[in-house]
Amino acid sequence: MAQLGSRSPERRGRIAVPVGLALTASLAFLPPVAASAAPLGNTAGTAAAAKPDTTGPKLSYVANLTAYASVKAAKKAVERAGGTVVTSYEQIGVVVAHSQNPDFAKQLRAQRSLFVSVGATRTAPLQTVATTEEGTTQKLSAADAAKAAATATDGQEPLEPNQWDLRAIKADQAHKINDGSPDVTVGVIDTGVDDTHPDLAPNFSKGQSANCVGGVADTTDGAWRPYPDGSDHGTHVAGTIAAARNGIGVAGVAPGVKVAAIKVSEPGTSLFFTEAVVCGFMFAAEKGIEVTNNSYYVDPWLYNCKADDDQKALVEALGRATKYAERKGVLSVASAGNSNHDLASNAIVDESSPDDGTTVPRTIDPHVCLDIPTQLPGVVTVSATGDQGLRSYYSSFGLGVVDVAAPGGDKWQVPATPDANGRVLSTVPGGGYGYKQGTSMAGPHVAGVAALLKSAHPKATPSQLQAMLKAQATKAACPEKVYDATGALVDATTCQSRWGQTGYYGYGVVDALKAVK
DSSP, rough: OOOTTTTTTTTTTTOOOOTTTTTGGGGGGGGOOOOSSSHHHHHHOSOOOOOOOOOOEEEEEEEEEEOOOOEEEEEEHHHHHHHHEEEETTTTTTTEEEEOOOHHHHHTTTTTTTTEEESOOOOOOOOOOOOOOOOOOEEEEEEHHHHHHHHTTSSSSSTTTHHHHHHTTTHHHHHTOOOOOTTOEEEEEEEEEETTTTTTGGGGGGGGGGGOOSSSOOOSTTSSSSSSTTOOOHHHHHHHHHOOOOSSOOOOOTSEEEEEEEEEEOOOOOOHHHHHHHHHHHHHHHOOOEEEEEESOOOOOOOOOTTHHHHHHHHHHHHHHHHHHHHOOOOOEEEEEEOOBBTTSOOOOEEEEEESOOOOEEEEOOOTEEEETTTTTTOEEEEEOOOOOSSTTTOBBBBTTOOOEEEEETTTSOOOTTTTOOSEEEEEEEEEEEOOSSSSHHHHHHHHHHHHHHHHHHOOOOHHHHHHHHHHHHHHOOOOOEOOSSSEEEEEOOOOOOTTETTBBTTTTTTTTHHHH
């Protein structure tokens, strides 16, 4: 299941992935290749194709077109194979479809003039699921809130004394110079955001928000909010990015920018499937969003191995979507993951995939089996740190994979704050506040700093923003010791360094003050 907080949706790297970069916005003007007239499925000695088998489970698929194929021809092929088109993206040559034909993907793959790859986005059939309570957020108590407010100084928000994370990246100092521009929007691709929260309402952009679950953007008012009994993950992330300086609660890293919600998680399970995430990136690109935060990994595979036809198609579709968004001016920030995995190693044991059905333990090479969107080109990969500046005990890492680090919280690194809580404090639905830890919390700190950079340099491209994030980061060498999951200090033998980077921190910890200067 997509990591939320503890397993927070995450993981990221920098590996060249063939994602059909020949496809551009001009794809629609290339000459179409006619779909094969050969009948699909079995024939009965006639020229007509047999009716497709529809006895299998109803699954969702992504079909990635060749550079010269037309979406119109692809849609016809989908229908002949017993599929129903959910949506299509002519800009990147991707079609999302549902089908109960067990051979649906196989039949489309055979049409090589039309399709590069076709794959199921899940292993379990589509079904209606009831919402369930989830998450282990530690709610802020009235006593701790009062204690923080009693120590707040002039210019601080009431709960800001507990926000050690802002001070760790000098965001509190940055706010004295520039809070960020309302012309910049950060899109939170996540479980939904409670835009009625008093700390989020002033900066919320309804016109850039939607519910992408199922693969089609629903912009109905409030569709972007969390499910009634759903996760508070997206609301917490949004507060870290852009909670307003309004004399209420907490402050965000960039309290002057806009924040939008793009909900992509399934009800009940909070799983993040490919068709929804592709919709999220495409929606952000078309709505003029400058930065997206992605604190999740795309289900059902923790790592997607391109030797598998289905997983290969998921990497292809998402790679096309993120590259299109980048061309449209979107910088994507993603969390490295909470599995304490070395993403630069040659072997990782994946014991959680697929997470929508029966898991099958496997050993994978993260150079060819990718965590997405973390390991897609152009995506900023973020590891997590605690109050002492050490890598958080749960955070995944990897030399040449992690780009930068940021506060994600660590219960073993206890700050000298009124609450003495090493987790990250932020907004939760219903007007409340709570603590979470995870690389899910580190990512939005970087997204916030990126928004400050975009505010200061409105013409900067995504690649230029990424270069500035790295150049301005506070360098951090490999430590001698780090905390493990039990709270014991152990030798940091897994940290490697080279050419000014480390596997734990990448180019260093982001710096909000340098961003506004």
